[in-house]
Amino acid sequence: MQSQATPDHSADSAFASQMGDRRFGRFNWLGMVTLGRREIMRFLAVWTQTLLAPLSTAALFLMIFSVAIGKARGEVMGLPFTHFIAPGILMMTVIQNAFANTSSSIVISKVQGNIVDTLMPPLSPLELVLGYLAGAIARGVIVALLLCAGLMLFLGIVPAHPLMALLFVVLGAALLGAVGMVAGIYSNKFDQMAAITNFIVTPLAFLSGTFYSVEALPPFIARLTHFNPIFYLIDGVRFGVVGVSDSAPMLALAVSAGSALAVSALAWAMFRSGYRLKS
Template sequence: MPQTKQITPNFGHGDRRFGAVNWLGLQTLAKREILRFANVWTQTLLAPLVTAGLFMLIFTIAIGSKRGDVMGVSFSTFIAPGILMMTVIQNAFANTSSSLVISKVQGNIVDTLMPPLSAFELVLGYLAGGVARGLVVAMAIGLGLWAVLGIVPAHPFVALAFVILGATFMSAVGILAGIIANKFDQMAAITNFIVTPLAFLSGTFYSVEALPPVLYQITHLNPVFYLIDGARWGIIGVSDSNPMFGFGFALVSTLAICTLAWAWFHRGYRLKA
């Protein structure tokens, strides 16, 4: 009786973990992730821009005239970089998490896991889509801030570095969330109770110097705070913390999250049928 060969998903085991990279497979996965959000640009790119504009408008009208200057700049100028980074990290998270959850719900996650892609390549491919979406959103909002408020980045390369780091960090967090969640309501819970509070309570709309001592200390343990604060330094030249320390703290956090994402792909955690 002839034997049938059983095909099992490739979760990164084998002899190509960090060796020779499957560039064609990596490029294909990255291209798929980028085209996935580009094909529905009104939802993935235009909608965040409108939301960011509404935040700026509402806070400027409701608080701006009464708030006065913050750290030597107008309130509108102060919150602009925070809104930009908040939008970047939310979209980077949404890109990777939604891609994985949709694939799991539709049952076609095996199409990603079966090809000869290592766990390292899978992580890089998904990160490429999230970072690309974050960069496009950041550039669009940056152009809007220049056109409306006349804001020109004080340290453009610093701002770019923090935007890329922030998009990478939250893309990796999105990978973890997408692996954990098996249903859309589980993903919604992660977004509403973890991602949104991190974005809103990290100095986006205020200086952390105004916080009570306990909250002040807790905030300085949050990588998102350093991402937003670093972007503020890069764009308008003011910050609540040392940008170099913040970049290092956020970089270490990003490497830790990316390593965990690699480990979960490598093990097939919550991905094996």
């Protein structure tokens, strides 16, 4: 009598165990780290565009404002005008690069049709959000550190509260990285992304106290400015770098952290539902 081979269920049991662990909340650290590493390597591979170009733009801003109106403007909040605007330009550069990192990654993947390569692996919506944010925060922090080194070297600005400044840089990169994810998921074409950048992100960045103190604004406009979360990011990093601010640093910290969490939750919900990601 021919013996029947007994099926080996060990592989199936291991797979079921892994799936059971995932159902009960096991976090896919390897997958998240791999996605974050991919996002970091993506911008490091073209560092002249992603790191050198923003530094050059920030230096041009500082040079133009310093030469054109620096001495004639006088002091702002007890600081030379160039010293006052330097932290704002730093944060503006950080958030623009964090936004570009996540938004461009998602939109390019959608346009090229390979977004499925990111969605198919066993990554939860939370792991996707954290992986993309890792790249945005890494790019923002590197840009900030390089700019801080330039400010110390050429303007003699030594951060008054370096840990506070770093915290606001991380929060700023996280907030705009999350906004970039939302914008990237929503946009199916590059012109849709350009519209979001030109009509939402850039105006919010420029109308946030980067080049002026809100004390100089009319009362109504000053009140409106306080509804702009980027104002608190710039005000917070200004406190960390030069020690002065328009609002209480703890209020700026709370608004920045709350905004980053809220937009990240929106990105999580969009990944979870597959909105504009799954046909």
